[in-house]
Each structure stands twice: as C-alpha cells, then as structure tokens.
Amino acid sequence: MRQFTIRVPASSANIGPGFDVLGIALSLYLTIEVTIDHKNANNVPLNCEVTNSGLGAEQLPTAADANLITRTALYILRCHGMRTFPVGTKVHINNDIPLGRGLGSSGAAVIAGVMLGNAVGQLDLSKERLMDFALMIERHPDNISAAMFGGFVGSFLRELSGTELERVEIPVAEVLPEPSGGVDTGLTPPEPPVGISRQMSYDLAPELKAIAVIPAFEVSTAKSRDVLPTAYTRQDAIFNLQRLSVLIPALGRSPVDAELVHLAMQDRLHQKYRRILVPGLATILTFMTPRTHKGFVGVCLSGAGPTVLALATENFDAIAEEIVSAFNAEGVECTWKLLDCCDGATVEEK
Numbered sequence: 001m002r003q004f005t006i007r008v009p010a011s012s013a014n015i016g017p018g019f020d021v022l023g024i025a026l027s028l029y030l031t032i033e034v035t036i037d038h039k040n041a042n043n044v045p046l047n048c049e050v051t052n053s054g055l056g057a058e059q060l061p062t063a064a065d066a067n068l069i070t071r072t073a074l075y076i077l078r079c080h081g082m083r084t085f086p087v088g089t090k091v092h093i094n095n096d097i098p099l100g101r102g103l104g105s106s107g108a109a110v111i112a113g114v115m116l117g118n119a120v121g122q123l124d125l126s127k128e129r130l131m132d133f134a135l136m137i138e139r140h141p142d143n144i145s146a147a148m149f150g151g152f153v154g155s156f157l158r159e160l161s162g163t164e165l166e167r168v169e170i171p172v173a174e175v176l177p178e179p180s181g182g183v184d185t186g187l188t189p190p191e192p193p194v195g196i197s198r199q200m201s202y203d204l205a206p207e208l209k210a211i212a213v214i215p216a217f218e219v220s221t222a223k224s225r226d227v228l229p230t231a232y233t234r235q236d237a238i239f240n241l242q243r244l245s246v247l248i249p250a251l252g253r254s255p256v257d258a259e260l261v262h263l264a265m266q267d268r269l270h271q272k273y274r275r276i277l278v279p280g281l282a283t284i285l286t287f288m289t290p291r292t293h294k295g296f297v298g299v300c301l302s303g304a305g306p307t308v309l310a311l312a313t314e315n316f317d318a319i320a321e322e323i324v325s326a327f328n329a330e331g332v333e334c335t336w337k338l339l340d341c342c343d344g345a346t347v348e349e350k
C-alpha cells in the first residue's frame with residue numbers, strides 16, 4: 001500500500017499592475033490524501049474513487065474524469081501511456097480555497113492534478129516540466145507559478161514556434177477529454193511543448209501580510225476577462241510598466257516604504273474595467289492610503305476578483321473592517337482572512 005499527501009496553496013494574481021505576470025502564494029490550502037491499495041480495490045471507473053470535503057464539496061464532481069484535479073492527473077498519465085489510475089486508487093480532496101473568488105482555486109486544482117499524475121504514475125517529472133502540462137489547461141501563468149513554486153513570483157510565457165503554438169492553442173476540452181462516464185475513448189491527448197513558461201522568485205518583506213476580503217459571490221475568470229479590452233493605449237501600457245518596475249523591488253525592501261508601494265500598486269489594464277462586476281471596488285481602491293490608515297500598504301483586486309487583497313504591516317483588523325464596511329455599503333456580504341505568503345506545492349509520502 002502507498003499513501004501520500006499533496007498540498008497546494010491559494011494564490012493572488014496581478015497585485016495591481018502585474019496583470020497576468022505577478023502572483024503571491026497564500027496560506028490557504030487544497031490538500032489531497034491519496035491511497036493506492038491494490039489488495040482493497042473496489043471496481044470503479046478508471047480505478048479511482050474521489051471524495052470531497054471543505055469548500056464547494058457539494059458541487060465538485062466525484063467522477064475521476066469530471067473532477068478538474070483527477071482529470072488533469074489523467075491527462076498527464078495518458079501522455080505517458082497510462083490509460084487509468086493504478087488499481088485501488090482513492091483520492092480524498094479537502095479544499096479550503098473559496099471557488100471563483102480570485103484566490104486561485106482553479107490554479108491550485110490544476111497544480112494538484114499535475115502533482116497527482118506525476119506521483120501516481122511515478123513519472124519523476126520536474127516542477128518546471130509539470131508547469132508545461134498545467135499551462136495546457138490554465139493558460140496564464142501567474143496563479144499556477146505561485147501555487148507551484150510558492151512565494152512572490154513573476155512569470156512569462158516564451159514565444160512558441162508555429163508547431164508548438166498549434167499544440168498549446170488546442171481547446172482545453174481536447175486536452176482534457178470530456179467526461180465519458182469512465183469509458184476510455186482511446187484518444188491520446190497532445191503533449192505540451194517543453195519550457196512554455198519562465199519564472200523568477202522575488203523577495204517579499206517579511207513584515208507584509210495579506211488581508212483577503214472575500215465577497216459572498218463568485219466571478220468566473222472567463223467572465224472577468226470578457227470585460228477587458230483587446231487592445232490598450234501606449235499611455236496605459238507605460239503607466240503599468242513604470243509602476244511594475246518599482247513595485248517589485250519595493251515589495252522586497254524592509255522596512256516597507258508604504259507610500260511608494262501604495263502608488264506603485266495602481267493599475268490601468270484590468271481593475272477599472274472589472275469595477276462593473278464588483279460593487280464597491282472603485283471606492284475600495286481609492287479611499288485608503290498609508291497616511292489615513294496606520295499599517296496599510298496597498299490594495300488591489302485579487303486575480304480576476306471579486307476578492308480584494310490589502311497588503312499591511314499592522315492594524316489588520318481595522319483595515320479589514322474598513323473594506324468590509326465599503327462592501328456592505330453596496331449590499332455585498334463578505335468574510336476576511338489574514339494570510340501569509342507561503343511555500344509552494346508539496347508531495348509527502350507517508
């Protein structure tokens with residue numbers, strides 16, 4: 001019998017001007033307990049029994065070819081000539097990451113899936129190669145880089161050749177075959193090109209903590225990307241690049257220069273367009289400054305929203321309550337959590 005645990009953190013993408021570039025791993029986890037016991041195997045489709053607990057447990061699928069985590073694992077297994085999980089695989093998923101709130105739940109699920117496929121198939125692939133498989137499914141690198149490598153990370157996708165591009169542009173539905181009730185369609189999915197993304201870890205001042213204020217409604221990433229323009233002006237591109245160049249080193253410097261970080265966290269590429277999806281966002285992004293609120297450093301929309309992420313060094317309760325009140329004034333209920341930047345995905349054999 002083999003037993004192991006996979007743990008993947010939540011993440012916040014963008015951090016203001018770093019749209020599709022920056023991500024911070026946050027101390028909320030998706031945890032998967034895996035048992036492979038040939039002697040006590042039940043006859044189940046694809047040899048894999050899935051159970052869920054935690055957030056979204058009642059809505060997340062339990063069929064191995066429908067759940068995003070096991071489907072992703074199946075994708076990587078099939079690319080390596082394995083059509084099913086090993087006989088007697090049981091996967092228990094416990095999720096603490098709110099779904100569809102901008103805290104990287106889908107990114108964590110995809111990273112958990114590639115780690116699961118790698119571990120059950122004993123493929124021994126590096127985290128860098130696993131990122132290629134993850135990018136065939138979640139196609140912007142910010143959340144998944146943070147979830148995989150942990151810390152404060154910047155990433156980009158390299159320019160791909162014509163034939164490589166054809167492979168990565170295949171619709172996700174063809175990478176992850178549609179659920180077929182456990183019946184093997186016999187299709188072999190496309191293998192990803194090698195080295196699609198490059199990433200770099202940055203320092204983050206140790207006194208910085210993240211206050212995540214989480215509204216009680218979901219915004220899907222797809223919907224939140226649909227409201228964005230397809231092209232930007234030169235002024236807006238320069239506005240973000242200038243701030244990004246200052247924000248990254250400023251976040252690593254201790255003690256934190258709160259005035260500088262606050263200004264450098266402004267953005268013109270995504271947040272203003274997403275206001276229509278998140279009531280209260282326009283106010284929240286402008287009403288607090290390091291001068292008016294002790295300990296406050298900066299604020300942004302977390303990923304595709306609707307969660308708002310404030311960075312702070314002290315006075316966390318008061319800052320969180322101010323943001324909660326601004327949401328409440330718009331009729332939006334929410335909860336909040338104080339989170340730390342944390343390490344990336346791990347697999348621990350028992």
Ligand SMILES: Nc1ncnc2c1ncn2[C@@H]1O[C@H](COP(=O)(O)OP(=O)(O)OP(=O)(O)O)[C@@H](O)[C@H]1O
Nearest residue numbers: 068099100101102103104105106109220221303304
């Ligand atoms: N633990 C999980 N197991 C299976 N599917 C999941 C899991 N977590 C997330 N998902 C899938 O991902 C969807 C949410 O993805 P979406 O990209 O819209 O939001 P998010 O990842 O939480 O936000 P963001 O990408 O902005 O940080 C869920 O509705 C579900 O389909």
Ligand SMILES: N[C@@H](CCO)C(=O)O
Nearest residue numbers: 013019020221303304
């Ligand atoms: N960078 C992405 C993160 C969401 O997954 C976005 O803002 O749309």
